[in-house]
Amino acid sequence: MDFNLSDDRRMLKESLSRFLQDRYGFETRNEIAGSEEGFSRELWAQMAELGLIGAMLPEEVGGFGGEGFDIMTVMEELGRAIVVEPVLPTAVLGAGILADAGSETQRSLLESVIAGERLLAFAHGEPESRYSLSEVRCRAEKTGNGWFLSGQKAVVLNGDTADKIIVSARTSGADDAESGLTLFLIDADAKGLSGRGYATVDGGRAAEITLDSVEVSDEDMVGTVGEAFPVIERAVGRGILAACAEALGAMETAKDMTLEYLQTRKQFGAPLGKFQVLQHRMVEMCLEIEQARSATILAAGRMNEDRAAREAALSAAKNLVGRTARLVAEESIQMHGGIGMTWEYALPHFAKRLTMIDHLFGDADHHLERFAALSQAS
């Protein structure tokens, strides 16, 4: 057994960490988050050059990683600086799906994605689907040698800046059936597709997407008709792992900032850190972060195992990370006092990202229920 990172991953981690320290200070981050597109194309290109996107994709499609631990390594570093560039939608979700289930032509697009020249989004959730992966009301109707897509997609991460969007649609079955789902790769400027972009609470961007008889061909289909559910579940699984790892990085920073604050801020003639009640609360935070880290490592290690083992570990990690992220967000604000509530200060932005990660791919309760269901089934 060896829990150390391989040399390649360690080097990637270090170069990414150096890059973010040099180029991605908190003020820069907030400026970028507040800009029109909500991310920096210049920094995106540099991140691609560092190999960040390629690291999260397998060799067959031009990447040099794609394992659970690659995703974990990259995302944790990004979380430490709460990077807002569209890594999750483009590299983890979009590119991950094409690598997993795309046709030759579709996979060949990944070269430009890895080079940072093309942005992707994954439009799956709908206004009423909440965290369910199988509830899809968006419909694809067969025409001669193509399809017409109609429906609504909700809170599509970076849906307003992606060049191509992978959309899930129902080709058969009831509204919540796992079978009968199909994925399509669509140009963002396709006729009939409209989006309404907006900022998110955690400094990111998302969009509501409406599909009004968007015409696509059979070649635009990703994978097999009606059998997209396992592809979607695997993609969301990688998303969950990425979100957990990102949260770990953000929790580490929030914890470090709080620790430093307790060591420097004085009240009643002593640093706050001298008050035992606050010491214990810091310890509690550290303990829970270690638990969350362990659960995430377990999930990363199980990414290639069979469905039951993999999904149980992912739900366990997302549940633990959800609970811990809330604890860290709330406690680090509380221990900072008033300063922890100010926009100008970095900490609350970490707290906001940590909180909103719970709203991605299912919250702590969703995964608690899912874990219970998965263990009953096995």
Add this chain to the structure above:
Amino acid sequence: MDMNFTPEEVIFRNEARSFLADRLPDALAAKVKGGKRLGKADYELWHDRLKKRGWLAWHWPAEHGGTGWTPIEKHIFEEECVAAGAPRVVPFGLNMLGPVLIKFGSDEQRSHYLPRILNGDDWWCQGYSEPGSGSDLASLKTKAVRDGDHYVVNGQKTWTTLGHFADWIFCLVRTDSDCKPQEGISFLLIDMKTPGITVQPIITLDGEHEVNEVFFEDVRVPVGNLVGEENKGWTYAKYLLTYERTGIAGVAFAKSGLAHLKQVASRQMKGGKPLAQDPLFATRVAQVEIDLMAMETFNLRIVSAAQHGGVPGVESSMLKIKGTEIRQEITDLLRRALGPYAAPFVPEALDAGYNEPPIGPDEANPVASQYFNMRKVSIYGGSNEIQKNIVAKMMLGL
């Protein structure tokens, strides 16, 4: 033991209800209930309606234009106001400074300031905290040095809520440094228009402007603006803090928050059914409701004791802790109830005039901001850690 209101109290409650039905504008209640942003004019309108009915100054005796209400009447009225969606009464002049002037001010101060507070001529803000003095308030450094008929004030206050609306600020200032910190503090009333005062906004994590920094540079304040005696300010401040703390338990706010949460949960869908019927979510809501029911009874026990002449002491600290924990838990569940739609951040939509279609359900827009904003209640008014220190010392003798 009798846990019911007396017939007179029930009559009073009905009067309060019909007043609210009559005089609280629907549009204003809709703003409050919808979590929209309130402006100064909204508060002024509501203050004015309360004043015309003689119901603005709950904490003042009748001889000063107050309601002279008993603790139970105050409790009933607050509950009815919050349930109806009335804006809160801005507390600084009415609930904080007013009682201090009534108890410790001079006749001149009372006859000058109290009517102006009632009429809405002066808006007040509270200048206690400083960058270096939060929980350890007694260490405050803003200095007032006597110079003839004036004090000359230098220093900085921070976290000043609604300071940008205020005409006046009541401040704790240091008038003596050669003694125990608590013994060198004075309570000073300062006109915000005096030269040398600068107000700068602090934007909070939800992107809102509610608090400010206030800088004082050689600000000349007439000695007549000193409340009570020099160096006795700490006593007055502590008296005022007890008023601040009872309000902070916020039973009425918790109850209306819970009612809102239940409505939202009945509209949000999970797996084709309302979230309210989801066994796990329903138990989360039930848990906080159980806590709230007990806290409400706890609060009534304290209110009733006060009715019979008791003075709430550590109980207000305990209520503050429980009350804020419950309110925070409710906003947390509200955010979770909205699922992915808690994420959009559209601050423009908090303005009542915003008329674009909402993103997701209309009720989703304010929830994340409210959740983050609500972190403040365990920080201000004496943080929950400080309240626990008080309970440990005063009640347990530790």
